[in-house]
Amino acid sequence: MIPSFDTSVLLDEIPPQEVAALVQQAQGAQKRLSGVALVALVVVCLAVWMVCSLGMAQAAVDSFSLRSPVLNVGSYIFLAGALAAGIGFFLQSRGEDPELQLARLERFVQRNGLRYVKDPKRPRLTGFIFEQGDEPRSEVRFRSGPGHPFPFEIARYSYRTGPVLRDRSKRSTRVNWTYLALTAGRSLPRTLLNAKKNDRWLVSSVPASLASSQLVPLPDGLQDHFKLYAPDGHAPEALQMFTPGVLDMLRRVAPDFDVETADDQIIFFTRKYLDLHTTQSWEQFSQLVFGVGAAMVTGVEERLAPFAGSTPAAALPGRTVLRRSRVSPALLMFAGAGAVLLAARLLLTGPLAGLL
Numbered sequence: 001m002i003p004s005f006d007t008s009v010l011l012d013e014i015p016p017q018e019v020a021a022l023v024q025q026a027q028g029a030q031k032r033l034s035g036v037a038l039v040a041l042v043v044v045c046l047a048v049w050m051v052c053s054l055g056m057a058q059a060a061v062d063s064f065s066l067r068s069p070v071l072n073v074g075s076y077i078f079l080a081g082a083l084a085a086g087i088g089f090f091l092q093s094r095g096e097d098p099e100l101q102l103a104r105l106e107r108f109v110q111r112n113g114l115r116y117v118k119d120p121k122r123p124r125l126t127g128f129i130f131e132q133g134d135e136p137r138s139e140v141r142f143r144s145g146p147g148h149p150f151p152f153e154i155a156r157y158s159y160r161t162g163p164v165l166r167d168r169s170k171r172s173t174r175v176n177w178t179y180l181a182l183t184a185g186r187s188l189p190r191t192l193l194n195a196k197k198n199d200r201w202l203v204s205s206v207p208a209s210l211a212s213s214q215l216v217p218l219p220d221g222l223q224d225h226f227k228l229y230a231p232d233g234h235a236p237e238a239l240q241m242f243t244p245g246v247l248d249m250l251r252r253v254a255p256d257f258d259v260e261t262a263d264d265q266i267i268f269f270t271r272k273y274l275d276l277h278t279t280q281s282w283e284q285f286s287q288l289v290f291g292v293g294a295a296m297v298t299g300v301e302e303r304l305a306p307f308a309g310s311t312p313a314a315a316l317p318g319r320t321v322l323r324r325s326r327v328s329p330a331l332l333m334f335a336g337a338g339a340v341l342l343a344a345r346l347l348l349t350g351p352l353a354g355l356l
Contacts, residue, residue, distance in 0.1 A: 005286040113145035133159030179269040
């Protein structure tokens with residue numbers, strides 16, 4: 001039985017022979033990257049030739065004249081951006097060798113009895129983050145092995161959001177998540193624990209707005225950190241899953257994670273980027289899996305047993321029983337922005353002009 005992740009292997013020295021073997025396996029990918037680098041080099045050379053041949057370089061130099069600095073703000077902004085980009089590329093080049101990172105990760109997977117997939121298929125999970133956007137995909141996935149006390153998986157997941165234009169092109173952004181999904185071994189009502197620490201401008205990071213009537217009161221001291229939502233009639237079950245001990249542990253070890261229960265899964269998810277090559281990220285996941293997660297998985301069977309006979313059909317797996325809010329934060333922000341613009345119009349050019 002594995003009690004925690006052994007992260008010391010991520011700090012061990014890797015023999016050059018092991019790194020060379022991994023480099024040879026990735027030789028095909030490196031050739032493709034070399035072709036991309038060659039194309040980029042050709043584009044840069046053409047750009048330099050055009051700038052010099054058309055006299056644009058001298059014009060750019062002449063634009064940095066101190067006689068009219070106000071008219072040349074764009075030139076200074078361009079220079080500052082180019083300098084910042086150069087510093088960024090310099091710092092990025094000083095990072096650890098990707099082949100060395102891969103070798104450490106392979107050792108970590110073997111040491112901890114995990115299964116690693118670099119480009120996995122879309123996860124078959126029920127949850128708010130899996131019901132959003134287009135073009136969903138997972139980048140990496142780590143799954144538990146026979147030596148772990150219960151099944152789980154850790155992965156990165158993303159999807160695209162944004163409108164599709166008339167020419168079928170998209171002005172969209174990719175929303176990225178990191179999640180941990182634990183299998184509880186029994187059906188659970190669909191509940192959501194929203195951590196307030198990862199909210200921005202009073203807007204929840206959870207991609208769904210839920211009805212306030214489904215809020216479950218939490219003990220004093222915990223309601224300042226979390227919001228717990230449960231379907232009508234399932235508040236007692238939610239409080240048996242998210243006990244004060246579980247919430248206090250979650251607040252200490254992973255305050256940036258929201259939690260959702262659906263079907264037989266307990267899903268911890270966050271927008272925060274976690275580098276899965278570092279000991280810090282895996283130490284946090286170790287506390288989530290073998291601390292908070294283990295307390296929930298081992299506790300739900302005993303604490304939810306009295307509710308087994310009274311579970312309505314609406315709480316069975318695959319049913320969405322959490323009601324959406326009719327007024328979303330995005331709608332409130334849009335209405336607020338419209339009110340500000342209207343007030344500005346009235347105060348500057350309308351009948352209220354001159355009051356300021």
